[in-house]
Amino acid sequence: MITVVIHETKVVKILRGGNELGINNKNIGKCFVKLAKDFPDDILIWSEERFFKNINYQAIAAHFQNRLTMVSFAVNGEFFINNRIGYIDSSAMLKMSKQHAMASWRMSANVGALNASIVNAYENDFLRDFPFEYTLTSIAKRAMPKGLFCYHDPKILKDTFDVVETNFNPQYAYLFKFAKEHYKSVWIYFLLISFLIYDKRCMIFSFFKGVTLKRKSAVQLKENKMSVVDGSALESSTIDVIIPTIGRKKYLYDVLVDLKNQTHLPKKVIIVEQNPVKNSTSELEYLSTENWPFEIIHEFTNIAGVCRARNIALDHATSDYLFLADDDIRIELSFIKEALTKMINLDVKGVTFSCLKPNQDKSYFIDHQTGIFGSGCSIIENSGIKFDQKFEFGFGEDLEFGMQLRESGIDIIFFSVPEIIHLKAPMGGFRTKFIHKWDNEKIQPKPSPTVLYSKQKHGVQEQILGYKMLLFFNELKRVSFSELPTFLSQFQKKWEASKYWAERL
Structure with a gap:
């Protein structure tokens, strides 16, 4: 590790292995370029002089099991690219936790680290006459989709430091x-x-x-060199599969057969079967008439609702990992083994997989941090987190659950392989239209209160305001000039109605 100590915009000290190195250039960017060329395999740490003695080297090293990593910590919670970027950016990576590491492309010059290979790949950025923090943030923003893992982590400074307030x-x-x-x-x-x-x-x-x-x-990064996973770590890792289902008897059977043939078998398969028809009973007789190489827990309910169904299943889960699966997918026999191997190698706790229809063209081929989450195509560490049932029969329960995971310290990674095939089976069973409390109101809320509730819960205020303006312009496209006064009045009333119901969810 090499530590570059910074005072304002100049390098004042460089340390490697406890020894002080000569300062080749006090310009931060040029100094990093020189160090990266001289020590291409090192981790380069930067720190403002006032935080230098409080660097937690052990916490920094823990991030670099994956070489393609950049991590920083904004001590006062202030970023060079501040929250007003939320006017135009709706991603799940603006609101940061004060306790846990979270994925973030916003970097801070207070303290942080990256591998020298990233500096070499983005040498021209470091040589630009731009502020150091802008350079770091620009690289993170562009390189994240190319496989660079970027984090904001309070733990990279020891908790004994004194926060120095600055007039940012x-x-x-x-x-x-x-x-x-x-x-x-x-x-x-x-x-x-x-x-x-x-x-x-x-x-x-x-x-x-x-x-x-x-x-x-963005620059194409060199493929990450992964260590070979410890076989005992994989063998000792247990996984439960959670499947809510309604009226898809044949498709669910095929999913169970795929699970039965896995080279790394699940410990439990937890099925929550829903049928809202009064006095109806289960149609899944094969759960008990056939032999399965794993424990099957079968819950039947006459109450429909996928959030509730998943939470019932989560109450039964006891394994290290959970495979949240849809009832109409297909997987290869090595799917679970490959997935857990990659997760252990990268030391990640949450993964959403490529989940495409048969013969659908694939668009993403690089494993990367993602702001999305699929509740029918993901594996996560068993953390005890539940689905928010306020989203039942609404919109956004997948994304909201993913945000809960991120805020608890579970990063979500998109894996391009192994793949899941999603058959998109016809909607099964008898389903009735759910009536929300606001469905009979004279002024219908827009956007959906569940959407606004999620943004209020997990976003920054600027993202909500930006979303409101974007919604306004999208609606305005369909309005004639003569309808404009009425539209302006109705738009605000619908927004206020959405706020009203979002606050009561």
Whole structure:
């Protein structure tokens, strides 16, 4: 490990293995480029001088089981690219935990680390005449989809440090530059309007400093070199499978056959069968008439609701890992073994898999951190977290469950392989339309209260305001000039109705 100590915008000390190295260049970016060339396999740590003595080297080292990693910690919770980026970014990576490491492309210059290979791959970025924190954030934003794992982790500083309050002065010109270099061109205009509407500020000069820039592309990173997983670690890892089902007897049977043939067998398969028809009984006789090489726990209920069904199943789960599966998927016989092997290798606790229809073209081939979550195509560590039943028969329960996992310290990784085939079977069973409390209201809420509830629970305020403006413009496209006064009044009333019901969920 090499530690680069920074005071304001200059390098003041460099340490490697307890020995002080000569400072080849006080410019931070140029110093990192030189160090990366001289020590291409080292972990490069940066720290502001005031936090240097409190670096937790053990916590930093723990992140680098995966070489393609970058981690930082914003001590005062302030980022160079601040929360106003939420006006144009709806991702799940803006609201940070104060206790756990969370995926984040927003990097801090307070303290952090990355592998020298990342500096070598993005050498031109480090040589630009841009603030160090902008450079780090730009690389993280572009490299995340290419397989760079990026984290905000409070644990990389020891808890004995004294927080030094600073008068943090946001540099909005760089916010507009960032918008132009990392998002489609339309979003810099959207950002300008958002400042005008919500902050009552005309940022035209900052806008012009960014509007002429071109969008930056990502560099293809070298494939991550993984260690060979300890066979005993894999063999001792247990997994339960959770499947809610309704009216898909044949498809569920095929799923069970795939599980029966796995080279790493599940310990339990927990099936929650729903049929809302009064006095109905189970149609899954093969659960008891056939022999299965795992324990089957079968719960039958006349109450429909996938969140409730999954929570019933979660109450029975006792294994190390949980495979949350749909009742109409197909998997190869080595699926569980391959999945757990990769998870143990990368030391990750949550994975969502490529889940495509038969013959559907594949778009993503690189394993990477993701803001999505699929509750029918994922494996997670058994953490005791439950689905929020406020989302029952609404929208967004998958994403909300994923956010709960992230906020508890479980990162969600997209695995391109092994793959799941999703048959998209016809909707099974007898289903009745669920009536929400707001369905009979004169003013219908828009957006759905469950969507707004999720954004309030897991997002920052700027993301909610940005979502409101985006919804406004999308609705405005369908409005004629003569309808405009009525539309403006109705839009606000529908938004307020959504807020009202979201607060009561």
